[in-house]
Amino acid sequence: MSELTAAERVAIARHPQRPNITDYLGFLFTDFFEQQGDRLCREDGAILGGVALYHGRPVTVIGTRKGRTAEENLRCNFGMPGPEGYRKALRLMKQAEKFRRPIFTLIDTSGAYPGLEAEERGQGEAIARNLYEMSCITVPVVAVITGEGNSGGALALAVADRVLMLENSVYAVLSPEGFASILWKDAQRREEACGLMRLTAPELLSLGVIDGVIPEPEGGAHLAPQTAMAHVDLALGQALTQLDKLGSRELTTRRYQKFRKMGAAALREDP
Amino acid sequence: MNSIFAKRRSRLLAMKSLRDNYVPGDKLVTCPHCGQESQRKQVAQSLSVCPKCGYHFPVGAYYRLSMVLDPGSFRELHEKYPAGDPLSFPGYREKLESCQRKTGLTEAAVTAVGAIGGRKCVVGVLDNRFLMGSMSAAVGEKITLAIEYAGKNKLPLILFCASGGARMQEGILSLMQMAKTSAALARFSEKGLLYISVLTDPTTGGVTASFASLGDIILAEPGALIGFAGPRVIQQTIGETLPEGFQRAEFQMEHGFVDAVVPRGEMRDALSRLLRLHERGGRP
Numbered sequence: 001m002s003e004l005t006a007a008e009r010v011a012i013a014r015h016p017q018r019p020n021i022t023d024y025l026g027f028l029f030t031d032f033f034e035q036q037g038d039r040l041c042r043e044d045g046a047i048l049g050g051v052a053l054y055h056g057r058p059v060t061v062i063g064t065r066k067g068r069t070a071e072e073n074l075r076c077n078f079g080m081p082g083p084e085g086y087r088k089a090l091r092l093m094k095q096a097e098k099f100r101r102p103i104f105t106l107i108d109t110s111g112a113y114p115g116l117e118a119e120e121r122g123q124g125e126a127i128a129r130n131l132y133e134m135s136c137i138t139v140p141v142v143a144v145i146t147g148e149g150n151s152g153g154a155l156a157l158a159v160a161d162r163v164l165m166l167e168n169s170v171y172a173v174l175s176p177e178g179f180a181s182i183l184w185k186d187a188q189r190r191e192e193a194c195g196l197m198r199l200t201a202p203e204l205l206s207l208g209v210i211d212g213v214i215p216e217p218e219g220g221a222h223l224a225p226q227t228a229m230a231h232v233d234l235a236l237g238q239a240l241t242q243l244d245k246l247g248s249r250e251l252t253t254r255r256y257q258k259f260r261k262m263g264a265a266a267l268r269e270d271p
Numbered sequence: 272m273n274s275i276f277a278k279r280r281s282r283l284l285a286m287k288s289l290r291d292n293y294v295p296g297d298k299l300v301t302c303p304h305c306g307q308e309s310q311r312k313q314v315a316q317s318l319s320v321c322p323k324c325g326y327h328f329p330v331g332a333y334y335r336l337s338m339v340l341d342p343g344s345f346r347e348l349h350e351k352y353p354a355g356d357p358l359s360f361p362g363y364r365e366k367l368e369s370c371q372r373k374t375g376l377t378e379a380a381v382t383a384v385g386a387i388g389g390r391k392c393v394v395g396v397l398d399n400r401f402l403m404g405s406m407s408a409a410v411g412e413k414i415t416l417a418i419e420y421a422g423k424n425k426l427p428l429i430l431f432c433a434s435g436g437a438r439m440q441e442g443i444l445s446l447m448q449m450a451k452t453s454a455a456l457a458r459f460s461e462k463g464l465l466y467i468s469v470l471t472d473p474t475t476g477g478v479t480a481s482f483a484s485l486g487d488i489i490l491a492e493p494g495a496l497i498g499f500a501g502p503r504v505i506q507q508t509i510g511e512t513l514p515e516g517f518q519r520a521e522f523q524m525e526h527g528f529v530d531a532v533v534p535r536g537e538m539r540d541a542l543s544r545l546l547r548l549h550e551r552g553g554r555p
Contacts, residue, residue, distance in 0.1 A: 112480075114500030114508050119518060122528050124479030124499035128453055132485055135454030151437075152449055152480040152499070159450050173437045173446045173477075183439045197442045198358055207357075209443050259454050260415070262447035263408030267355040 004168065006194040006203075010176060012168040013147045017222040019229055021048055021063040021106050024146070027229045028236070029054055029061060035092055037084075041121060044085030045076035046113070049092045051101070055237070060096035062089045062157060063106030063146075080113035083126035086156050090130050093137055102140040102240055105157040110175055112153030127156040134159035135256055140243035142236060144214070145169045145201075150178075161255050162239040163209070165201040166228065167216040171209070172199035209262065212239075277343030284337050284345040290375060291331025291398075292319060302326050304494070318535045327492050327535055329472060331374070332381035332398035335431055339539045340394065344386035348393070349416050354378045354409045360440040366402070374400050379434075380410040382417035384426070388543030390550070393421035396431040397478070403435030406477045410438070411448025414482060418455040427465040427546055432483040436476020436501075449481035456485050465549040467542065470497050470520065470529065484528070488545055490538075491520035491529045 004012070012018070025032050029052035036043045049062035066072075066079030081089075089105075096103045112123055131152075134141065143160035149171040165171060173179070176193040180186055183193070198204065201213040214235045221228035243251065292315055299308045304326035314321065318338060319328040330338075336345060354377055356364050371377060379401035384393050395417045397404040404410075414430065421428040437445040456466060468486030473496035480499050483489075491497060498505075498518040506513055516522050523529045533541045 112499065114504045116505060116509055116511075116513065116517070119498050119500060119505065120526055122484075122526070124497075125484040125528055127480035127499070128449075128482070128484040131450050131453035131481060132457045135450070135457050152446070152477055155446055155450060156480075159454070171443060173439070173442050179439060179442075196358070196360060199443065204443060207443065209447060256454050256458065259447065259450045262411075262451050263355075263357060263441070263444040264412055267353055267357070267409055267412060 006170075006197070006200050007176075007191045009168045009200050010148075010170055010194055012220040012222070013170045015220060015222045016068060017225075018147055019221055019225045020068070020108060020146070021065050023225060024063075024106055024229060024232065025052065025061065027226070028233050029059070032061070036088070038087035039091060040084070040087055042084050044082050044088060046079050046081040046109070047085035047089055049089060054104070054240075058099070058101050060092050060101050060103045061106070062092055062103065064109040064157070066108060066147075077113055079109045080111060081109065081153060082113050082115070082118040083121045083123050086112075086126040086130050089157060090133055093134065093141075097137050097139050100139055102142070102243070103137070104236060105141070105143045105160065107143060107145045107149045107154050107157050108147030108169075109150060109153050110148055111151040111178075112156070127152045130156040131159055135259065136252055138248035138252060140240060140246075140251060141255070142239045142243070144232060144236070145171045145210075146232075148175070150175050159255070159259065161243050161251060162211045164212045164214055164235055164239065165204065165210050166214045166221060166232070167201055168220050169201060170199040171201075171204055172197050208265070274343075280345050281343035284333060284340070287333035287375070288331070288337035291334035320535055325493065325534070327472060327494060329399055329433070331400060332376065332396040335396045336381065336383055336385070336394060338535070339387055339429075339542055340383070340385035341387060341389065344391075346384050348382045348384060348420055349413055350377075352377065352409060352413050352416075354407065356440070357408055357444050358440065358442055360442075363440040366440070370401050374398065376401050378407065378409045378413065379404045380413040382413050384420070387429075387539065387546055390427070390543070390546040392427045392429055392546060393417050393424075394429045394431070397433045399433040399435065399473070402438065404433045404478070405435050405438040406445050406448050407438040407441050408444045408448060411445075411451050414448075414452050415455045418452070418459050422459045422462055422464065425462070425464060427467070427549060428459065429467045429469065429542060430482060430486075431469045431471055432474045432478050433471045434474055434476060434478035434483075436478065446477065449477045452482045453485060456482055460487075465546070467545055469533075469538070470523075471495050473497070475499065475501050489529050490531055490533045490541065491523060492538075493520055493532050493534055495520040497523045497529070
């Protein structure tokens with residue numbers, strides 16, 4: 001399983017038949033009620049969220065939505081949220097906190113949308129606000145990177161007590177193409193970028209950026225979606241059981257300490 | 272006794288800021304904005320602002336500090352904090368070293384404790400001569416340490432932002448600094464303390480999407496480019512040319528993301544006034 005190269009994993013992570021948020025909602029949850037709109041400006045189809053039952057227990061589920069057909073793709077902007085999407089996500093998280101529901105986020109995005117209107121309405125502020133607020137949410141937050149998790153656009157849903165990744169998903173500062181074009185002014189060197197970026201789940205686990213890797217069926221989740229989703233179910237259940245034992249204060253303190261440490265170890269090791 | 276240290280500190284900052292305020296060009300400087308030539312000396316004297324059109328030249332971190340801090344109040348925090356190469360990225364260490372030689376900085380962030388108008392505060396500055404002020408683990412750590420220092424000592428915090436975004440060579444760890452700094456600011460804010468963020472040219476990417484956008488008060492220098500995605504990326508995405516003034520400080524103010532656009536010459540007074548206005552932290 002671990003013989004796959006980083007570039008191969010990127011391809012699997014982007015596979016069109018890979019289970020997406022709609023599949024997960026159907027398989028892992030019941031009674032999903034979608035909540036739309038950020039209450040400030042508009043609805044953003046790139047983020048799907050609402051209340052559902054997880055093994056009979058109310059939870060808030062929020063995730064990015066790419067869509068499968070061309071029409072769906074357009075409706076949800078290929079899974080690239082704008083500020084409205086992040087603000088909607090925050091609204092739902094605050095509501096989850098009010099009603100003491102755990103929060104699950106499912107992340108598969110090539111990044112926040114770099115468009116004119118997104119900038120006009122404060123893409124940067126919306127992401128920053130989510131990072132800030134998520135660090136203080138007093139209910140358990142579990143994030144799962146199910147496909148691609150790129151840039152602040154993914155992080156804005158991933159300041160969580162447990163950040164889990166499917167084995168062949170990837171999580172990075174930006175797409176390998178973007179990385180290559182910024183660093184070398186050559187998007188063609190994407191494969192080289194994949195190898196250097198440390199974007200695979202096992203690498204990120206060893207860097208301490210994520211908390212766990214969810215196994216996938218041989219060849220990728222798209223080959224046996226049900227098995228893959230069953231693994232996700234198991235991982236979510238375990239994470240929740242552990243987090244349920246912690247009080248609000250302990251939860252936020254531990255979450256903060258986890259992110260507080262990011263990158264510091266590397267600096268001490270080689271001055 | 273105090274004054275001996277104060278003098279020494281003031282000399283130290285003066286020396287460092289002199290190096291930082293070096294305006295390139297022999298005798299005449301051409302303004303990249305209006306294209307007119309000015310005497311180099313004149314530009315340097317007017318706080319690196321073009322005397323003809325008011326364009327704000329980029330300035331180094333120490334010079335920035337010397338412009339706003341009371342003379343003799345400067346004391347650098349975590350000065351020797353090391354730059355790192357957490358992903359062992361090919362060629363990165365050499366790049367850091369050459370940058371360190373060129374700028375005299377160890378990393379893109381300089382943090383200090385000082386006073387403005389007699390009021391003690393913590394000031395952090397990102398220097399865009401150092402790999403475009405990009406966010407590295409060391410930058411994130413220094414900013415976080417400054418936030419924590421201010422929190423512990425109940426001091427107001429001012430961060431001058433200037434950044435090209437993430438430090439590519441540090442990949443995901445660069446991204447994580449956004450969460451780290453934002454979370455630290457949330458804890459700082461809970462203490463009822465003031466955070467002023469000052470956006471300078473250019474403030475983009477991960478810095479915009481974290482601490483730059485989280486100030487209780489957000490100021491910007493005139494004409495500063497402020498945004499999440501850079502203009503080139505947006506242009507490629509939408510396939511249209513961008514309107515004049517898009518993402519500039521004035522545009523951001525109009526769209527509700529900046530409290531005030533403050534010219535460099537008035538920055539010190541503005542900060543001093545804000546510190547005074549927040550002196551009691553809202554408590555009777």
